[in-house]
Amino acid sequence: MLKLKGMSHDLGGGFAVRRVLPKREKRMVGPFIFLDHMGPFTAVPEQNIDVRPHPHIGLSTVTYLFQGEIMHRDSVGSEQVILPGDVNWMISGSGISHSERTPERLRGTSRHLHGLQIWVALPDHSEDADPRFLHYNRKDIPVLEDDEKKIKVIAGEGFGLSSPVAITSPLLYFEYEAKRAHSFSLDTHSFEYGVYMIEGSGSVSGEELLAHEMHVIDLGEKNLISVSRDSKFIVIGGEPFKTPRHIWWNLVSSSKEKIEAAKQKWKEGSFPMIDGEEDYIPLPQS
Numbered sequence: 262m263l264k265l266k267g268m269s270h271d272l273g274g275g276f277a278v279r280r281v282l283p284k285r286e287k288r289m290v291g292p293f294i295f296l297d298h299m300g301p302f303t304a305v306p307e308q309n310i311d312v313r314p315h316p317h318i319g320l321s322t323v324t325y326l327f328q329g330e331i332m333h334r335d336s337v338g339s340e341q342v343i344l345p346g347d348v349n350w351m352i353s354g355s356g357i358s359h360s361e362r363t364p365e366r367l368r369g370t371s372r373h374l375h376g377l378q379i380w381v382a383l384p385d386h387s388e389d390a391d392p393r394f395l396h397y398n399r400k401d402i403p404v405l406e407d408d409e410k411k412i413k414v415i416a417g418e419g420f421g422l423s424s425p426v427a428i429t430s431p432l433l434y435f436e437y438e439a440k441r442a443h444s445f446s447l448d449t450h451s452f453e454y455g456v457y458m459i460e461g462s463g464s465v466s467g468e469e470l471l472a473h474e475m476h477v478i479d480l481g482e483k484n485l486i487s488v489s490r491d492s493k494f495i496v497i498g499g500e501p502f503k504t505p506r507h508i509w510w511n512l513v514s515s516s517k518e519k520i521e522a523a524k525q526k527w528k529e530g531s532f533p534m535i536d537g538e539e540d541y542i543p544l545p546q547s
């Protein structure tokens with residue numbers, strides 16, 4: 262039984278997030294290599310999100326909001342506001358840089374923000390793919406709703422639903438809201454999973470699961486997920502990678518050399534940059 266707790270991590274500007282992945286005891290869940298849970302919080306008017314341009318390789322960043330808005334800009338020319346329920350899926354491939362900011366029209370206002378940023382490692386054969394940015398409107402994300410639950414399949418296939426999000430390896434990512442207490446199981450024949458509680462509580466195979474905790478369900482493990490009324494959680498899962506991933510800052514790769522090469526390119530300014538953005542986050546010293 263493995264339970265991961267979201268640990269507070271300061272993004273700067275007074276924005277603390279809970280970092281759930283990676284952890285020493287669990288580096289990845291399927292292809293999922295990073296999970297930050299931000300909020301819910303209310304930003305005061307002078308508190309804007311300004312994550313300046315920074316590079317990524319070897320992964321897709323997946324942004325999903327419950328509340329608030331974020332403006333995304335990247336080096337392949339995308340400029341896209343993400344709204345609650347939308348899915349931003351940015352495939353970095355061999356290299357992309359992006360910024361994430363409070364949209365101009367919301368600056369100077371009080372705002373709620375609540376969401377998740379997740380990284381999905383690219384499989385060996387597509388680590389060096391061309392960078393691409395995909396945006397899916399919330400209306401295109403399939404929903405199953407009845408009197409006990411509401412499920413949104415953000416990526417992959419489950420509960421008879423199939424998400425249009427273009428995935429790069431077998432995975433499943435869904436949001437689950439329980440209207441009343443009930444239980445269900447996940448098929449672990451080829452997937453491992455992480456069940457991350459956003460609000461409320463539940464249990465996995467008899468082990469209590471509180472808000473901001475992730476319970477890891479191993480490949481082949483029998484499981485019973487019990488959720489209490491009005492709880493909300495997400496599940497990420499997929500086929501475990503056969504080759505390990507290195508992770509340094511915003512860079513992920515099966516090859517340490519590729520991470521070193523990307524560091525060098527960012528340092529010397531030869532990485533793809535965003536038109537119209539002057540500032541950037543310098544390469545960390547260590």
Ligand code: MN
Pocket residue numbers: 315317322359511
């Ligand atoms: Mn990023």
